[in-house]
Amino acid sequence: MTSPEDDVAPVKPAPPSLSTVIPLHVAKTRSPERDESPQASTASLPLRTSSPPASTPRSSIGISERISRSVSPHGRISMSASRMGRSSIASPLSSYSDTYDDTRSLIVRSFSPAVAIYASPDTDEIARSKGFKNGFREMVRPFGERVTGKVVVRDSVGSSRAWDDFGVRFTNLGEDFGNDRGSMNPKYGSPFTRLEELLERYVEMPSDGLDTYSSDGRLMRPDGTASQMSPYYRLFLSRLLSATMFSPHETFLHPVACVIAISSGNEAPIETLRQLYAQTAQGSKVSPSFVNPEYLRYYVLVHDEDRDDLSKSKALFEQMKRHFGIHCHLLRLRSDECLPSDDDSVEVPACEWLSPAEDLVRLNEIDNLIHMDIDLSYLFESDVTALKSFVRELVAQSVIPHMENRVAFWNDQVASRRRGISGRFMSISKKWTGFGSISSRNSSSQSGSGSGVSGNYDSLQGIYRYDTPEALLRKLADYAFLLRDYKLAASTYEMLRTDYGNDKAWKHHAGANEMCAISNLLNPMATAAKTRVDGFDQMMETASYSYLTRCSDPQNALRCVVLGVELLKVRGRTAAETAAKWAIRIQELGLVGAVGHVLVSERVASCFAAQVGTSSGAFSGRKRKAAFWSIMAADEWFKLGKTELAALRLEDADAFYGSIVSSEGTQHFKEMSLFLEQLHLAINMKNASRSRNVSNVSNGVLEPEEEASKQLTEETSEQLSAPSHRRSMLVADNLPNTGLLSPGRLPRPDPFPHEDDDFE
Amino acid sequence: MSYYFVIISPTDSPLFEHTFGTSKAGGDGVARFRNGETSRYMNQFIVHASLDVVEEVQWLNNNMYLKHIDTYPPTNSHISCFLAGTNVRFLLLHQPSTAPTTSSSNRSSTISSTSVPHNPTSPQTEEAIKQFMNEVFEIWVKTLMSPFYRIGMHIKSPIFRQRVSAAGRKWL
Numbered sequence: 001m002t003s004p005e006d007d008v009a010p011v012k013p014a015p016p017s018l019s020t021v022i023p024l025h026v027a028k029t030r031s032p033e034r035d036e037s038p039q040a041s042t043a044s045l046p047l048r049t050s051s052p053p054a055s056t057p058r059s060s061i062g063i064s065e066r067i068s069r070s071v072s073p074h075g076r077i078s079m080s081a082s083r084m085g086r087s088s089i090a091s092p093l094s095s096y097s098d099t100y101d102d103t104r105s106l107i108v109r110s111f112s113p114a115v116a117i118y119a120s121p122d123t124d125e126i127a128r129s130k131g132f133k134n135g136f137r138e139m140v141r142p143f144g145e146r147v148t149g150k151v152v153v154r155d156s157v158g159s160s161r162a163w164d165d166f167g168v169r170f171t172n173l174g175e176d177f178g179n180d181r182g183s184m185n186p187k188y189g190s191p192f193t194r195l196e197e198l199l200e201r202y203v204e205m206p207s208d209g210l211d212t213y214s215s216d217g218r219l220m221r222p223d224g225t226a227s228q229m230s231p232y233y234r235l236f237l238s239r240l241l242s243a244t245m246f247s248p249h250e251t252f253l254h255p256v257a258c259v260i261a262i263s264s265g266n267e268a269p270i271e272t273l274r275q276l277y278a279q280t281a282q283g284s285k286v287s288p289s290f291v292n293p294e295y296l297r298y299y300v301l302v303h304d305e306d307r308d309d310l311s312k313s314k315a316l317f318e319q320m321k322r323h324f325g326i327h328c329h330l331l332r333l334r335s336d337e338c339l340p341s342d343d344d345s346v347e348v349p350a351c352e353w354l355s356p357a358e359d360l361v362r363l364n365e366i367d368n369l370i371h372m373d374i375d376l377s378y379l380f381e382s383d384v385t386a387l388k389s390f391v392r393e394l395v396a397q398s399v400i401p402h403m404e405n406r407v408a409f410w411n412d413q414v415a416s417r418r419r420g421i422s423g424r425f426m427s428i429s430k431k432w433t434g435f436g437s438i439s440s441r442n443s444s445s446q447s448g449s450g451s452g453v454s455g456n457y458d459s460l461q462g463i464y465r466y467d468t469p470e471a472l473l474r475k476l477a478d479y480a481f482l483l484r485d486y487k488l489a490a491s492t493y494e495m496l497r498t499d500y501g502n503d504k505a506w507k508h509h510a511g512a513n514e515m516c517a518i519s520n521l522l523n524p525m526a527t528a529a530k531t532r533v534d535g536f537d538q539m540m541e542t543a544s545y546s547y548l549t550r551c552s553d554p555q556n557a558l559r560c561v562v563l564g565v566e567l568l569k570v571r572g573r574t575a576a577e578t579a580a581k582w583a584i585r586i587q588e589l590g591l592v593g594a595v596g597h598v599l600v601s602e603r604v605a606s607c608f609a610a611q612v613g614t615s616s617g618a619f620s621g622r623k624r625k626a627a628f629w630s631i632m633a634a635d636e637w638f639k640l641g642k643t644e645l646a647a648l649r650l651e652d653a654d655a656f657y658g659s660i661v662s663s664e665g666t667q668h669f670k671e672m673s674l675f676l677e678q679l680h681l682a683i684n685m686k687n688a689s690r691s692r693n694v695s696n697v698s699n700g701v702l703e704p705e706e707e708a709s710k711q712l713t714e715e716t717s718e719q720l721s722a723p724s725h726r727r728s729m730l731v732a733d734n735l736p737n738t739g740l741l742s743p744g745r746l747p748r749p750d751p752f753p754h755e756d757d758d759f760e
Numbered sequence: 761m762s763y764y765f766v767i768i769s770p771t772d773s774p775l776f777e778h779t780f781g782t783s784k785a786g787g788d789g790v791a792r793f794r795n796g797e798t799s800r801y802m803n804q805f806i807v808h809a810s811l812d813v814v815e816e817v818q819w820l821n822n823n824m825y826l827k828h829i830d831t832y833p834p835t836n837s838h839i840s841c842f843l844a845g846t847n848v849r850f851l852l853l854h855q856p857s858t859a860p861t862t863s864s865s866n867r868s869s870t871i872s873s874t875s876v877p878h879n880p881t882s883p884q885t886e887e888a889i890k891q892f893m894n895e896v897f898e899i900w901v902k903t904l905m906s907p908f909y910r911i912g913m914h915i916k917s918p919i920f921r922q923r924v925s926a927a928g929r930k931w932l
Contacts, residue, residue, distance in 0.1 A: 660772075671800045
């Protein structure tokens with residue numbers, strides 16, 4: 001089951017085990033103005049895409065829903081969520097497929113085609129006057145993350161599939177061209193460190209901050225199932241996936257299309273368009289040599305409803321159409337700033353895929369403006385409708401056909417030749433030199449072809465030129481991946497793996513290995529047919545080794561391993577075992593910081609927990625291991641001061657230990673149970689004192705959570721053995737009444753120093 | 761190399777625990793776990809968690825000595841298992857010392873790279889642990905024959921402990 005808001009399940013031929021029925025519960029807390037579906041505008045579009053009206057409002061509210069809905073106070077969450085933790089263990093099968101769809105959807109959506117925006121200054125001016133200080137791109141960006149309605153994509157064999165969670169990533173054209181080559185970039189690695197910084201920020205925030213931000217009640221579902229993915233981990237995953245840098249070795253961020261926008265206020269519109277185009281072709285915005293410059297150009301005329309004459313704009317638009325063909329759009333916007341108090345104001349959805357750096361900036365802004373309420377921007381409803389239909393038309397009618405077209409072309413021209421000759425590189429590169437146009441490349445490729453090395457690789461800069469077969473194949477594979485044709489993508493990456501390896505293009509090699517593993521894992525058809533876990537293991541090994549050791553690129557290594565873990569986790573026993581192994585490897589390689597470390601520990605626990613469901617009755621699965629890692633996570637959360645989360649993990653662990661038949665649990669291991677008790681006690685104490693502080697602030701009203709935790713504390717302390725017994729009893733008694741101790745202090749320091757755990 | 765040896769009853773309670781260090785290659789027989797003081801409970805956690813694997817492997821293997829069954833990478837701990845009668849399990853956690861090359865001199869490092877103290881998965885180690893397990897099994901059986909011992913009881917005999925540590929000195 002998918003959660004109601006953001007993963008409207010993609011229509012996919014899911015493997016039988018995962019194809020649970022998706023109940024179409026439309027979120028109920030929707031505010032009425034968001035109900036307005038842009039059907040009116042999309043209905044007028046040519047019917048390339050069948051967009052059933054029912055799906056439109058649902059998906060259109062997805063993003064804003066996630067941000068705006070908040071959850072009940074955190075104390076309550078921890079109580080009820082822990083109960084859910086147990087229920088999820090009781091029926092692990094249902095819960096893991098649930099989270100799998102969630103994770104999978106997150107991963108799939110994170111790879112979306114990049115559409116560059118190149119707007120004329122007057123267009124940016126309109127956006128600025130509407131309150132988007134960073135211009136046109138900032139205004140359209142949230143709308144690109146989820147295209148309204150279903151988007152139909154044809155794969156290489158000609159079968160169509162409709163996706164209703166398709167999105168594009170709007171970037172500023174040329175923004176990334178400057179810092180292109182990852183290894184030579186002085187700012188190298190910074191998104192990686194910022195990710196950790198960001199996580200720390202979120203963890204330090206009061207917990208309601210996160211709840212409103214992204215958890216969206218993930219710990220607590222209306223239907224009572226629990227997601228095992230903690231909100232923090234979800235955040236970690238989505239930020240990690242959007243932290244990707246512009247790099248020669250993969251083309252996901254290379255523009256698929258470029259939106260060239262002018263406004264109706266422009267005096268010489270056609271001339272400006274030509275200039276802008278010229279800039280993209282040979283001017284300041286020309287792409288580096290490894291970026292394929294044959295991306296689609298899409299021309300947009302932004303009509304200013306408040307100031308300019310519509311008939312004039314229409315005439316201009318007609319002219320544009322004559323000049324530039326069908327890839328044009330007339331976007332009618334009002335240039336006045338929309339205030340929240342206006343009748344038809346609509347909150348602009350927040351961006352889901354912020355890179356860590358952007359998110360940090362956003363958080364800083366929120367901190368600075370804590371007292372003013374200008375955090376969210378608003379747009380007129382008519383503008384929102386116009387933007388949505390613009391994005392839809394752009395994606396459904398131009399971007400996707402363009403990509404399909406390129407995929408078919410390259411598949412035909414490049415890939416099938418390669419496949420046919422199967423590995424005999426020499427003849428291939430000869431064929432290709434006839435095809436290409438650069439003579440210097442010709443000579444080099446011929447000279448290198450004898451030794452099985454294509455010679456197309458520029459090892460100094462670490463790039464392939466965009467028109468070499470290797471680069472085109474990679475582009476083909478990436479396009480296929482973006483269009484979610486994982487079979488074609490996987491087979492192409494497979495081909496590239498060896499090529500890059502022969503050329504010693506290590507970063508490309510790592511990238512191809514990574515994506516090969518991931519697209520194989522994402523391919524729903526391959527689930528039953530070939531679960532060659534060894535193969536994935538090998539590919540991940542190569543990819544992470546190449547990324548980390550040869551290219552010292554920890555960020556990509558982390559992405560590779562995290563994706564592998566997430567996708568492997570649900571593929572049965574051995575795969576989950578491998579996933580756990582890799583998750584532990586993340587910690588070993590030191591790819592994550594303190595917070596990331598905890599999140600990964602939680603993930604290891606859930607990898608083992610996933611095996612509980614898949615194991616047959618004879619084996620107990622990996623309950624002890626799951627419990628053990630939960631305890632480790634609890635301990636680490638506790639050290640970070642997040643006692644609520646620590647308490648949750650402990651509850652999990654207890655549930656796991658409790659569910660092992662034929663075992664007396666941990667009580668006879670003396671030090672172990674002592675440690676557990678102390679952890680329990682410390683966490684409960686902290687929670688109790690915290691909720692007491694809260695209730696003191698709120699006029700001394702005793703809340704049920706406090707009662708509960710107080711009781712819990714007393715119970716725990718009674719069970720304690722001799723030395724700690726008296727003191728903790730004393731504290732537990734004193735705490736609610738007089739508060740002799742400072743509330744933050746622990747009743748009894750842990751006898752074992754935690755700092756020298758030395759997990760690395 | 762540091763060792764933590766534990767005998768676990770069928771109901772997962774420890775009957776006997778013993779912590780010792782290597783006596784080979786100039787070791788003094790004192791355990792030095794890399795996670796320091798926390799190892800006291802961490803080792804128990806690790807061993808307890810590996811029972812999951814024991815329960816799986818015991819059905820796939822006809823031998824009593826199940827060899828190296830599990831690792832815990834964060835502390836580089838390796839676990840070997842020996843199944844005794846009535847589903848009593850002997851588990852040995854072994855952890856190579858932190859920096860094998862720096863601690864040993866040039867003279868010994870060439871020899872000891874494949875010997876017991878440094879490579880936990882080498883055949884030599886497996887063989888040594890097997891010998892150790894067999895010897896402990898023998899002692900254990902003899903202890904069980906004591907008229908004052910009932911099955912499932914904690915083993916408190918100092919003689920047993922002495923003999924186990926002697927076996928440890930001899931083989932590990």
